[in-house]
Amino acid sequence: MKKSKKKGTFTSVLSFASECRGKMILSVFFAVISVAGGLVPYLGVYEIILLFFGGNAAPRTILLWSGVSAGGYVVKLLFHGISTSFSHVSAYRILESIRLELSRKLMRAPLGNVLSQTAGNLKNIIMDRVETIELPLAHMIPEGISRLLLPVCVFGYMLFMDWRIALAALACVPLGGAVYAVMMRSYGSQYDKYMKASNHVNSVIIEYTEGIQVIKAFNRSAGSYRKYEEAVKSFKEFTLDWFRSTWGLMNLGNAILPATMLGVLPVGILLYLNGALTPAQITLAMILSMSIIGPASWFTVAVNDFKSIQYAIGDVNEILDMPELPEAEEPVKLRGYDIQIQDISFAYNDKHGDVLQEISLTIPQGSFTALVGPSGSGKSTVARLIARFWDVSKGYISIGGEDIRRIPFSQLSEAVSFVSQENFLFNCSLMENIRLGNPAASDEEVFAAGKAACCDEFIGRFEKGWNTTAGEAGGRLSGGERQRIAIARAILKNAPIVILDEATAFTDPENEAQLQASIAALTEGKTLLVIAHRLSTIKEADNIIVLKDGRVEAQGKQQELLNTCSLYKEMWKSHIGAKNWSASSAGREELYHV
Numbered sequence: 001m002k003k004s005k006k007k008g009t010f011t012s013v014l015s016f017a018s019e020c021r022g023k024m025i026l027s028v029f030f031a032v033i034s035v036a037g038g039l040v041p042y043l044g045v046y047e048i049i050l051l052f053f054g055g056n057a058a059p060r061t062i063l064l065w066s067g068v069s070a071g072g073y074v075v076k077l078l079f080h081g082i083s084t085s086f087s088h089v090s091a092y093r094i095l096e097s098i099r100l101e102l103s104r105k106l107m108r109a110p111l112g113n114v115l116s117q118t119a120g121n122l123k124n125i126i127m128d129r130v131e132t133i134e135l136p137l138a139h140m141i142p143e144g145i146s147r148l149l150l151p152v153c154v155f156g157y158m159l160f161m162d163w164r165i166a167l168a169a170l171a172c173v174p175l176g177g178a179v180y181a182v183m184m185r186s187y188g189s190q191y192d193k194y195m196k197a198s199n200h201v202n203s204v205i206i207e208y209t210e211g212i213q214v215i216k217a218f219n220r221s222a223g224s225y226r227k228y229e230e231a232v233k234s235f236k237e238f239t240l241d242w243f244r245s246t247w248g249l250m251n252l253g254n255a256i257l258p259a260t261m262l263g264v265l266p267v268g269i270l271l272y273l274n275g276a277l278t279p280a281q282i283t284l285a286m287i288l289s290m291s292i293i294g295p296a297s298w299f300t301v302a303v304n305d306f307k308s309i310q311y312a313i314g315d316v317n318e319i320l321d322m323p324e325l326p327e328a329e330e331p332v333k334l335r336g337y338d339i340q341i342q343d344i345s346f347a348y349n350d351k352h353g354d355v356l357q358e359i360s361l362t363i364p365q366g367s368f369t370a371l372v373g374p375s376g377s378g379k380s381t382v383a384r385l386i387a388r389f390w391d392v393s394k395g396y397i398s399i400g401g402e403d404i405r406r407i408p409f410s411q412l413s414e415a416v417s418f419v420s421q422e423n424f425l426f427n428c429s430l431m432e433n434i435r436l437g438n439p440a441a442s443d444e445e446v447f448a449a450g451k452a453a454c455c456d457e458f459i460g461r462f463e464k465g466w467n468t469t470a471g472e473a474g475g476r477l478s479g480g481e482r483q484r485i486a487i488a489r490a491i492l493k494n495a496p497i498v499i500l501d502e503a504t505a506f507t508d509p510e511n512e513a514q515l516q517a518s519i520a521a522l523t524e525g526k527t528l529l530v531i532a533h534r535l536s537t538i539k540e541a542d543n544i545i546v547l548k549d550g551r552v553e554a555q556g557k558q559q560e561l562l563n564t565c566s567l568y569k570e571m572w573k574s575h576i577g578a579k580n581w582s583a584s585s586a587g588r589e590e591l592y593h594v
């Protein structure tokens with residue numbers, strides 16, 4: 001499995017910037033012009049001061065230098081704006097690349113690993129956390145350059161004027177810096193705690209909103225709601241405590257660091273008294289030194305911005321570092337659609353060990369095979385491994401004589417339809433939801449698939465019929481109806497292998513007949529593998545495989561298993577018992593002839 005190398009924050013950001021390098025360079029270029037423009041007013045003011053001190057301040061000359069200063073200021077603003085717009089475009093381009101790369105990764109990572117992340121967490125990273133990069137990133141180039149380059153130029157000029165006045169301008173830096181250093185001592189660990197608290201409150205809020213139905217039904221005043229309340233409160237308290245512990249030092253630092261006049265004024269007067277500087281130069285030094293104030297106040301913001309980028313990139317890299325399933329490039333020629341499972345073992349993680357142990361099975365083309373067994377025996381795992389949600393750790397699975405690891409994903413997906421009880425409907429029309437099975441299908445083909453899956457009857461209830469969106473229909477679709485849409489999708493896909501993982505789990509007596517009819521339409525002539533708890537739905541299977549603790553306990557036809565496998569017999573008995581109980585309690589025994 002491929003794994004990306006660990007990268008630093010900026011290397012990571014730059015690796016997403018390949019398509020906007022030109023714009024980033026232009027942004028830097030325009031930011032430098034803006035800084036140059038920003039220096040002009042200082043020059044203009046200096047010339048005007050010289051004119052006054054020289055006693056020849058003619059209005060025309062003053063106006064001329066004022067105009068030059070204003071022009072410089074306009075250049076500064078204009079090019080700062082242009083630089084910022086280029087940097088915003090670049091930042092959004094980088095965000096786009098990150099999000100596309102994340103979705104590419106989610107497509108290539110083992111599906112099981114992706115599904116083990118909550119949708120809320122993925123959404124939080126892909127949307128919210130990545131978004132936090134934009135503003136600091138967009139402002140870093142123009143602001144960073146102007147906030148650093150301008151003071152450097154100013155300092156250089158002051159050095160040129162007199163090195164002592166230049167150093168005096170920086171007298172406040174060690175003092176203010178020391179205050180900031182004390183304040184920032186625990187910044188890293190506090191920021192870590194802040195992010196932990198923020199992630200916690202985020203996950204509790206997601207859990208609360210996703211589980212609101214259960215909370216309302218069972219747990220209104222306790223449990224999740226209390227957890228939610230406590231998480232929100234403790235997050236507020238943590239942030240306020242942090243703020244309280246730093247605000248004194250922060251204000252002190254903010255007061256001292258930009259106070260360049262503290263050094264410039266006394267040293268300037270001394271230098272004047274010694275005849276080293278003219279009054280005009282002292283005045284200019286005072287004005288120039290104030291331009292060093294900007295970066296001082298920007299410094300704390302920049303540290304914060306960098307941290308937020310660092311965390312966002314850390315989260316992004318955690319997803320991007322997920323291992324990928326290796327993919328075959330070239331389509332292979334399949335010799336039929338039988339499935340061979342040879343000595344496979346599989347573990348979800350090292351901690352819990354193998355959940356499947358050296359299983360071998362043959363599922364002939366066109367046959368109806370059922371997987372049954374107690375909960376946790378590994379039925380769904382076998383089905384998911386055939387669809388290559390993960391790769392086996394030992395042995396192999398082949399389709400038509402080819403190891404599925406040598407079949408490209410698109411080819412494997414064309415060969416296998418996987419219908420589970422989780423039937424996600426996209427927020428487009430029901431018709432488009434079915435068309436997902438085969439995007440090239442005509443409307444007539446979609447209608448035919450929907451009809452074969454008995455969807456037309458309930459779709460007809462909606463005012464907009466087939467054009468009803470899943471969102472509009474959402475609340476009014478039963479589990480069984482959603483299931484039939486998923487089956488219609490699979491009918492349209494028309495894959496030669498069909499895997500039904502608990503696909504009839506949502507069936508209620510009203511839906512039973514339609515669901516069975518739709519499954520019959522889907523599976524006709526196909527290699528069919530069914531996982532079912534309701535044994536009555538698989539009693540006609542050509543082969544029933546009984547799994548227990550990740551091993552094959554027995555296999556055969558229903559009657560053979562009833563005669564030879566005590567586990568199957570027990571399961572059958574309890575199934576019939578449950579049915580009879582359910583039938584008699586519902587008073588509809590005629591529905592339950594097994």
Ligand SMILES: Nc1ncnc2c1ncn2[C@@H]1O[C@H](COP(=O)(O)OP(=O)(O)OP(=O)(O)O)[C@@H](O)[C@H]1O
Binds near residue numbers: 112348355373375377
């Ligand atoms: N994503 C996962 N991560 C870790 N362990 C898992 C995961 N999915 C399943 N398991 C574990 O693997 C074992 C087999 O699970 P599997 O879902 O295949 O059983 P099953 O027979 O289909 O169960 P059920 O009938 O309850 O659906 C169980 O012990 C289960 O806890």
